[in-house]
Amino acid sequence: MYIRTLGQSPYQSEAAARQAAQELFTKYESDCRGIDVLKRLRKEKHTAYDEALLLRRRINELPKLYQDKAELDRRARIWRDSPEKNRVFSDPVLERRRIAEFVSRTGALAPEAYRIELAKLLVRLGYPPNYYLRDLNSELRRARCEESVNNLRFAFPCGGLEVDDPKAISGQVADHYLRTELGITLSNQKIPCSVSGRRGFCDVHFPHGITIRVNFSKVPYMLTAVQVAPKVGPLREYSYSCFGRKVNLS
Structure with a gap:
């Protein structure tokens, strides 16, 4: 269903x-x-x-x-x-x-x-x-x-959080990217967002100058993440769903 x-x-x-x-x-x-x-x-x-x-x-x-x-x-x-x-x-x-x-x-x-x-x-x-x-x-x-x-x-897979609270989703996507691509776990410091529909993104800033950019251009199908600082990392696309405010990525 x-x-x-x-x-x-x-x-x-x-x-x-x-x-x-x-x-x-x-x-x-x-x-x-x-x-x-x-x-x-x-x-x-x-x-x-x-x-x-x-x-x-x-x-x-x-x-x-x-x-x-x-x-x-x-x-x-x-x-x-x-x-x-x-x-x-x-x-x-x-x-x-x-x-x-x-x-x-x-x-x-x-x-x-x-x-x-x-x-x-x-x-x-x-x-x-x-x-x-x-x-x-x-x-x-x-x-x-x-x-x-x-x-x-x-x-929507996340019940409208894609629009209501892009910061919350971006933080979880960036945490997942850090663990799977860089093999580390850090606490994000700030998450400035510039999101209007499918245009825009959130930059999730971590210690050591690491920044992960989460893009919403492919919702409601995919969430996109890429490392943009201190160097450019691989672009990853995730299918997603939510349980409450917890984002599940695959």
Whole structure:
């Protein structure tokens, strides 16, 4: 039985599964071009399936969210622009009644009430309550990118870690390269990455000036590693899979 995407039956051949993963990765590269935020916006842990349902709802309902926000903005402007709210009674009870009557009559929203109502709209679509919305087109692009990334979690050998955490994968690939090609074991010192889809790489730096470059150009089929310092070593390609966050190479 082979990998599948959300809502699909298991593929009947490895070739079909690989082709589906390839198509998903191509879509990810298209949807996420120029998008710099790929991580989940929420702190809670959700399954990839739950995340997929949420992101699909977000994409479908974002235009309505902006319409609702525009209405909140209109009501906030009533509060901001009306001098009536600035009249103050010495009796606090009368003052509360006056404000309540003003709000009931005009629909005005005080700043705190505005924040509460906006937070409700945001949380419903899975945003943090204090999330700063950009324009609708930007948020739709971000949501489509997040949906594409989430879909990779169904179809990729490492459940999307190839995109979510290339440093973690690169460190393990470089450790394997050191053991099998150089016969040594070292602790990596830093892992700067420049990865955007299949373009880019991570350089894994070890003591003694040793640097192993891990390339993602052949995911979801292969991970590539080569020593680039202090001298150039052999290029190796590894088939890979994952168990949790542990990368298995062959």
